[in-house]
Amino acid sequence: MIRLENIEKVYRTDRIETVALTNINLEVDEGEFISVMGPSGCGKSTLLNLIGLLDVPTEGHVQLDGAPITTYRDRQLAAIRNREIGFVFQTFHLVSDLSVLDNVQIPLLYRRMSNRERRERALEALDRVGLSARVHHFPSQLSGGQQQRVAIARAIVGRPRILLADEPTGNLDSHMGEEIMGLLEDLNRGERTTIVMVTHDQQKAERTARIVRLFDGRQVN
Amino acid sequence: MIRLENIEKVYRTDRIETVALTNINLEVDEGEFISVMGPSGCGKSTLLNLIGLLDVPTEGHVQLDGAPITTYRDRQLAAIRNREIGFVFQTFHLVSDLSVLDNVQIPLLYRRMSNRERRERALEALDRVGLSARVHHFPSQLSGGQQQRVAIARAIVGRPRILLADEPTGNLDSHMGEEIMGLLEDLNRGERTTIVMVTHDQQKAERTARIVRLFDGRQVN
Ligand SMILES: Nc1ncnc2c1ncn2[C@@H]1O[C@H](COP(=O)(O)OP(=O)(O)OP(=O)(O)O)[C@@H](O)[C@H]1O
Ligand SMILES: Nc1ncnc2c1ncn2[C@@H]1O[C@H](COP(=O)(O)OP(=O)(O)OP(=O)(O)O)[C@@H](O)[C@H]1O
Ligand SMILES: [Mg+2]
Ligand SMILES: [Mg+2]
Numbered sequence: 001m002i003r004l005e006n007i008e009k010v011y012r013t014d015r016i017e018t019v020a021l022t023n024i025n026l027e028v029d030e031g032e033f034i035s036v037m038g039p040s041g042c043g044k045s046t047l048l049n050l051i052g053l054l055d056v057p058t059e060g061h062v063q064l065d066g067a068p069i070t071t072y073r074d075r076q077l078a079a080i081r082n083r084e085i086g087f088v089f090q091t092f093h094l095v096s097d098l099s100v101l102d103n104v105q106i107p108l109l110y111r112r113m114s115n116r117e118r119r120e121r122a123l124e125a126l127d128r129v130g131l132s133a134r135v136h137h138f139p140s141q142l143s144g145g146q147q148q149r150v151a152i153a154r155a156i157v158g159r160p161r162i163l164l165a166d167e168p169t170g171n172l173d174s175h176m177g178e179e180i181m182g183l184l185e186d187l188n189r190g191e192r193t194t195i196v197m198v199t200h201d202q203q204k205a206e207r208t209a210r211i212v213r214l215f216d217g218r219q220v221n
Numbered sequence: 222m223i224r225l226e227n228i229e230k231v232y233r234t235d236r237i238e239t240v241a242l243t244n245i246n247l248e249v250d251e252g253e254f255i256s257v258m259g260p261s262g263c264g265k266s267t268l269l270n271l272i273g274l275l276d277v278p279t280e281g282h283v284q285l286d287g288a289p290i291t292t293y294r295d296r297q298l299a300a301i302r303n304r305e306i307g308f309v310f311q312t313f314h315l316v317s318d319l320s321v322l323d324n325v326q327i328p329l330l331y332r333r334m335s336n337r338e339r340r341e342r343a344l345e346a347l348d349r350v351g352l353s354a355r356v357h358h359f360p361s362q363l364s365g366g367q368q369q370r371v372a373i374a375r376a377i378v379g380r381p382r383i384l385l386a387d388e389p390t391g392n393l394d395s396h397m398g399e400e401i402m403g404l405l406e407d408l409n410r411g412e413r414t415t416i417v418m419v420t421h422d423q424q425k426a427e428r429t430a431r432i433v434r435l436f437d438g439r440q441v442n
Contacts, residue, residue: 041367
């Protein structure tokens with residue numbers, strides 16, 4: 001379902017060249033739930049951005065469902081991203097001028113769906129992350145963990161086939177972190193969602209099928 | 222050193238009134254290192270913002286060093302904040318148009334100090350958090366955990382008497398989280414910095430002198 005071959009990702013700034021990923025080869029089967037772990041700065045978010053078609057590798061190929069994504073143009077990539085992929089960003093990326101409810105409806109705007117159905121789906125996603133009492137708030141009026149949960153709700157509202165979660169429980173207490181992990185497991189077992197989760201939490205990672213470990217841009221297991 | 226008496230904090234939006242904190246009484250002695258824990262949304266960041274003079278309570282009093290802060294005007298508050306308090310924000314609040322090095326120098330701009338000394342102090346703080354190789358990067362070119370560490374470096378560069386850290390290790394792997402906890406302990410023991418740390422990590426909290434627990438805006442221990 002997801003296949004990365006010989007991936008290299010290099011960032012160039014004025015002064016320095018950073019090899020964020022090198023010699024990465026990864027396959028994730030449909031319906032798998034895997035974790036990615038490693039030290040701060042080792043390339044986890046970069047890897048997730050490549051899988052999520054938010055970025056392109058410097059070298060190598062990304063395939064989704066056998067389709068050679070790295071050859072596609074922006075418009076095709078955007079269409080696939082919107083239809084197939086849900087992304088929980090490490091820094092949330094909520095739209096500050098939109099209410100929580102409107103933020104969560106964003107992925108549904110491209111679909112043929114009544115306004116009423118979009119709203120109901122968004123309310124349902126927010127209920128699953130425990131935020132029914134905050135739907136009309138704005139992001140600046142939320143706690144850090146509440147913002148993280150809005151980001152999760154937005155990522156799942158479109159029932160994507162692939163969910164990419166970049167440290168989805170980093171700002172949550174152990175109880176709420178458990179609830180979110182349970183939600184991810186339900187999506188994986190109940191709806192066969194393929195999930196790649198970056199986490200610093202060894203105990204949560206051990207509940208997934210396997211752990212991909214990165215160090216300085218390389219795979220180490 | 223820090224004293225909160227009968228603190229209430231209520232937020233009012235168009236539609237709902239949220240009691241973020243109620244009946245809070247807290248004393249932190251000079252040189253103490255304490256933790257604050259509790260579920261997502263229970264008032265921890267709100268509490269830290271009040272202690273850090275970034276917000277005012279709806280009712281009650283905040284004292285710092287015996288001075289009745291809640292009676293002060295903005296200019297006095299800003300002067301005290303800058304001189305005495307270092308704040309690590311849960312969502313970092315880095316300035317995106319400034320390099321890492323310039324971000325960390327910000328708290329020193331108000332002090333009588335040569336440009337060279339500001340730069341050296343900032344480089345030293347960045348070295349303490351393991352980011353010497355990133356000083357000319359911009360925040361958007363950093364990983365989440367690197368941004369968090371820049372926020373920590375900025376909070377400590379002015380050698381504040383009080384350090385308020387809102388989930389300072391939430392985006393860090395266990396090794397780097399240990400390094401940062403060690404840095405906080407060094408500041409507390411070596412420089413007698415008073416520290417109030419919000420954390421979701423029970424093990425880190427247990428290394429501090431005591432844990433203040435909040436639930437739904439109230440103290441529960
Ligand atoms: N400006 C605001 N307007 C309205 N409500 C607010 C505002 N800021 C915070 N709140 C609400 O106050 C409550 C406490 O927020 P706070 O940020 O202190 O929580 P927290 O304990 O830090 O949570 P987390 O662990 O998720 O960071 C939350 O329910 C939040 O929705
Ligand atoms: N736009 C960019 N330009 C230059 N360097 C970058 C850029 N984005 C990321 N980097 C660098 O690439 C490396 C990998 O970053 P990445 O965000 O993938 O790390 P990470 O493993 O997600 O870390 P964390 O656990 O701290 O979130 C880091 O050293 C970072 O400084
Ligand atoms: Mg990251
Ligand atoms: Mg908070």
